[in-house]
Structures are given as C-alpha cells and as structure tokens.
Amino acid sequence: MSKQDGSGRQVTAQPTDDTSARILHLDMDAFFASVELLERPELRGRPVIVGHRGARSVVTAATYEARRYGVNSAMPMAIALRRCPNAIVLEPHYDRYTAFSRQVMGILGDVTPLVEPLSIDEAFLDVRGAVPLFGPPFAIATTLRERIRRETGLTASVGAAATKFVAKLASSRAKPDGLLVVPEAETLGFLHPQPITALWGVGGATEERLARLGLRTVGDLARTPLDALRAAIGEAGAVRLHELSWGRDPRAVTPSRDEKSIGHEVTFERDVADADALERELLRLATRVAERLRRGGWVARTVALKLRFGDFRTITRSRTLAEPTDVAERLSREARGLLQEARPAGTGIRLIGVRAENLLPAGSVARGLWDDDEPWRDAETTADAVAERFGRGALTRASLLQPGERRRRSALSSEDVGSLD
C-alpha cells in the first residue's frame, strides 16, 4: 500500500506496479464547508457548520474542526450547537457547490471519459485506458489532487483499488487530503481488519443483526457461511456483503445511469393541519417534479405521496396511473386524492412530499395495446376498462413499447387513451 498525505509527502514507498488499482474514488473533503471557507478565509481553523438555522434543521456539512466536537452531517442543529456552542453556522449556497462540482468533474473528465459521479462531491474513475498516457494510478491520482487544489482551492482525497468498493473505502481511510493505493494483491489484508460497518450497505440496523452473530470485522463476515448470513439479513444483502468481504465487486464504472424516480419534499417549520395549505404545497411540489420530468424527457406512471406526522411516523401512498404524465396538475390531483385518503381530517403534518416513479422516456407511451388472444379495437373505452379487461399488465406492456413500435394487433393509440381520461 502506498499513502500520500496533504503535504505531498509519501508515507510509504510508491509501489513499483500499482496498475492493478485501476479504479479511483475521489471524494472532496468537507465539500460544502470548504467552499464556504473560500469566501470566508478568516474562518479557517475555526469550527464551521453549514446548515439552516431553523428549529427543525440539521447539519449539512461541518469542518474537521467542528467534527472534533462530535458534530456530523445529518445531526440535528440543536444537538450540534449543544456540542459545539461556539461553532459558526453558515447558510448553504447550493448554486456555488454545483458550480465547483462541475469544475471538479471537468478536471476528472480530462483524464478519462469513464467518470461516474456518485454525488455532488464524489466520483469513480476507471483509469485503465489512461495509464499509457498519464502513468500508473498513483501518478494520476496525485496529478488530479494537485490540479483540483490549484484550480479550485479545494482539497480532495483519493482511493485507488481494483474494485469500486475497495477504492471508496480507501478514499475514506485517506481523508482528509490524502491518497491511498491498495494494490489488488493486498486487498484482503486491507479489507479484513476493517470494522463491519465499513461494508457498503451496513448501517446501524444491519450492524446490530450481524453483532448478534458475533461478527465485528469484515474478516469475521468473510468466514461466515452464507446460509447463516441469509437467515440474519436476507438473500440479497447476504450475497452482496459476502462478495464484498472477499474483495469481489463486479460493478463497472458507468458514466451515466437513468434516473429511477424524481421527487421533492418539505418539512414545515411547524406542523400544518390546514387542508388548503397542504394542497397548495402539493401543487408547488408537483410543479417542481413535473418541470424536472419534462427537462429530463420523462413521463411518470406512478405518483407517490409521502407524509410525516407530528410524531414522526412516516407513510407513503402511491398509485399507478392508466396514462403516464409529466403534467403538474395531473401529479398534484393524484397526490391530493392520496392525501385525502391517508390523512385523518385535522391531523398535523410535519413533512409532505411528492415523488414520480416508474419513469418512461416521453414518447414511448401507449403506442398500442395488445392481447395474446384477441384484438382490442374499441377506442371509446376508458383506460380503466382496458385494465379491467386485460389486467393492469396490459397497460404496462403498452407503456413499454418504444416510439414507432406497434404490435400487429395494437389498436389503441396514446391519443385515444389520453382523450378518454
């Protein structure tokens, strides 16, 4: 393993051959807080928290100085200020973070097109093809860190490994402002001593279940029979964690992935019980969702309403439409109906949200309906009647047809369905 700290000093010798560590994970250090400090350099070295000052707000980001007091992201602001009363609280500026994020991703894109943003401040890179041009992963990572520092004034940490998961773990161990390369041959030696929560997907609940089996480290889990894991945490999680614990992670670096859902939600400063106020909020949220649907070229088949009551109990209610939509009023109307069914009149609401799910490319919708046994030719019939006759699956199949595609027996056009709504 070779590690480099913020001064550029190598902690151990650079390996002669680290080309096996071809996947880089780059993660900006305390990103939002660091961006704010660019504007307020006099606050460097002080505990700084980024977040709103509202009664129900949480910490969005914190500098390492604030973290020393036990302040972390997602912590209620009230608790954070109790732990660190002299922290400086700054309002977030998402437009700035987005601009810096673009700049950083652009720098990454100069090395390889195989850049997969994971969030606003981190990304995977597959540098296999870049090695002949720019040198081994260690050299590429060093160059990237230097460029980011020089051009943005921000620091980034990088992990390099043979797989995504190990690279991400390596970057977290390199933080802040560090670089850690884990050659493939050293993967298990690096992995197995780590605490079990280092595994991607092990949070508090899973940690608790695994602790009941006596498992505390990644190595413990690796040596546990799969069936015992299945019984404790379910099929998918057991297989995935077991694979990860042996350093096996087949996921490739994929530059773009289709969105699966688009939603917006708000937490009110004080619980809201007024039906008109809630419905106005639904329309506002639905409008933002619909705008993003259209911008992305999507239509949604399913509308989901999310409610959090005054006691923090949270429910979701969803409905799949006969005809997909990207229209705010349609989303809003459906959400309103769900709200009326789900909320006992007069109940106070803490949070309300609207989400569009089951996204389809706009234009691929309902080009035709068909059935295995008989044609369907009555365009006067409503979509619900189609669903009743052929099952809701018929609408699904119709929705999944591509533009221009038409089954031999298809008879009901999207215009037909739309006009019947």
Place this chain on the structure above:
DNA sequence: TCTGGGGTCCTAGGACCC
C-alpha cells in the same frame, strides 16, 4: 429547540396469469 432532502435497493404480501 430531536431528527433535511435528494435518492437507491430490498422485502413481503396480495392480485392475477398461465
């Protein structure tokens, strides 16, 4: 004055189909 907002993935039960 104790809990944001953006998401993804998994599970489980019932309906329905073959």
Place this chain on the structure above:
DNA sequence: TCTGGGGTCCTAGGACCC
C-alpha cells in the same frame, strides 16, 4: 375442490447512502 407452482405487477415500508 382437503386447493400447485412460478412469474409479474403493484403497494408499503424500511435500510441505507450522501
């Protein structure tokens, strides 16, 4: 009718991540 089994879709909830 003392009644299977596999697959898909829909819905609700929960765990998890940044």
